Amino acid sequence: MAEIAAGVVAAEQVVSTTVQAGAAGYAVGKPSNGLSATFSQLATASPDGTSNSLARSNHSLTVVGDRAYIFGGQTDAGKLATNHVHSFALPTKDKAQADYHLTPAIALAEGGPVPQSRRSHSACALGGRIAVFGGVDESGSTIVDPAIWLYDPQKSAWEATLPEPSTTAPAARSTASLFSDSEDLLLYGGKDGHGTPLVDVWIFVFSTRTWARLPDAPASTTSAAFAGGSLYLISATDALSSALHHLSITIEAEEPPSWDTVQFPTNPLTPGPRPRENGGLLHVTTGFGRQYLLYLLGDRQPTSPSESAEAASPPQWSDMWSLQLPASHVSVERTTTFSEAIKPAKIKDAIRSKLGYDAGTFTWAEVDVKPPGDLAEPEGKVHPGPRSSFGCDVLANRKDVALWGGINAKGEQEGDGWIIQLE
Structure with a gap:
């Protein structure tokens, strides 16, 4: 029986690798969860004590096309950042240097409004624009503004979208998560004006300018991501497990959506990330239908009343983990290449399931960090180190990540940018 099973596995490996249209080494019997990453420093900005300093935290970094846009936050002098937009080109093989621009807040319509300065807001790319919602003002108060602010990088200008009057809308908030869902926006959680954690979920439909409320989440957390039509949250209540x-x-x-919960251990005997807040949780893909959540850095999260994150040394994590998501469905679309349309990962998982293998869905693996390949003897930093409250987003290739700033283990604002290349 063992020989027969081995023969079937070998035959299915041939099918799987053939379906990739030439991509070799995609073995059915090999677990897929186990990414490696290379950190490359983009640029550094020294703290200068001004409200335009790029040494900042609790800001947003949003990727649109081949550029990254930084908005808001708190600078190294404890000042609220201006409402200017900082942008830089993301490096490519043909263009290694990242050119930088600083754009003042300009209204799209003459005499129109622009967003006020803020930190701890939520932001995301929406088509070719950047959507911004909520946040905290100079006095530390939650901004009471129902507008969704849209920044158009092509016109370097802002406009506000207001919900229809007398319609239900989410409460003012900070530290919420905002995602684009096709042409609409998905909003989750955050904190209200009293600092109370929120668990509500909303969809903003631009065609009608109305909010629709979805089922409340089981937990409040800053670790949220949107992938493949699903909202994912990671929370923890103790030091030995998370959800x-x-x-x-x-x-x-026809039926309203409902939440599903998967518990996973985070103890020393089983691979899994320790609880954290104010880190990054991003949806990435390595191609061929294989998708992951990338869970990186962040503040150590107290898991009992007697435990203090500040007492830990350092108070932030420096590790990075990947959670394997269900593979994309087999589909053929007119605009995709053959290898993109066939989705070998979905085929591989189906084969593995039939043969009794675990497909690896919802399993964790620590990301292997490799030194930069172009440095014989590294100069300066080769890793961001422990930090939290940074801005990050996935690049257009949906595989690599841009990261800027944040708070380091000394409680200082950082002013450096990084590219995380995954494979």
Whole structure:
């Protein structure tokens, strides 16, 4: 029987690798979860004590096309950053240097409004624009502004979208998570004006300018991501386990969506990330339908009343983990290449399941960090180190990540940018 099973595995490996249209080494019997990463420093900005300093935290970094846009936050002097937009080109093989621009806040319509300065807001790319919502002002008060602010990089200008009057809308908040869902926006959680954690979930439909409320989440957390039509959250209540909550969002569904929860251990005997807040949780893909959540850095999260994150040394994490998501479905679309349309990862997982292998869905693996390949003897930093409250986003290739600033283990604002290349 063992020989027969081995023969079937070998045959299915041939099918799997053939379907990739030439991509070799995609073995059915090999677990897929186990990424490696290379950190490359983009640039550094020295603290200068001004409200335009790029040494900042609690800001947003949003990627649109081949540029990254930084907005808001708190600078190294404890000042609220201006409402200017900082942008830089992301390096490519043909263009290694990142050119930089500073753009003052300008209204799209003459005499129109622009967003006020803020920190701890939420932001995301929406088509070719950047959407911004909520946050905290200079006095530390939650900004009471129902507008969704849209920044157009092509016109370097802002406009506000207000919900229809007399319609239900989410409360003012900070530290929320904002995602684009096709042409609409998905909003989750954060804190209200009294600092109370929120668990509500909302969809903003631009065609009608109305908010629709979805089922409340089982937990409040800053670790949220949107992938493949599902909202994912990671929360923890003790030091030995954490939970992955996910909500499949289909507006046209006959039945309302409901939350599912998967518990996973975080103890020394089982691989898994320790609880954290104010880090990064991003949806990435390595191609061929294989998708992950990338969970990186962040503040150590107290898991009992007697435990203090500040007492830990250092108070932030410096590690990075990947959670394997269900593979993309087999589909053929007119605009995709053959290898993109066939989704070998989905085929591989189906084969592995039939043969009794674990497909690896919702399993964790620590990301292997490699030194930069172009440095014989590294000069300066080769890793951001422990930090939290930074801005980050996935690049257009959906695989690599840009990161800027944050708070380091000394409690200082950082002013450096990084590219994380995954493979």
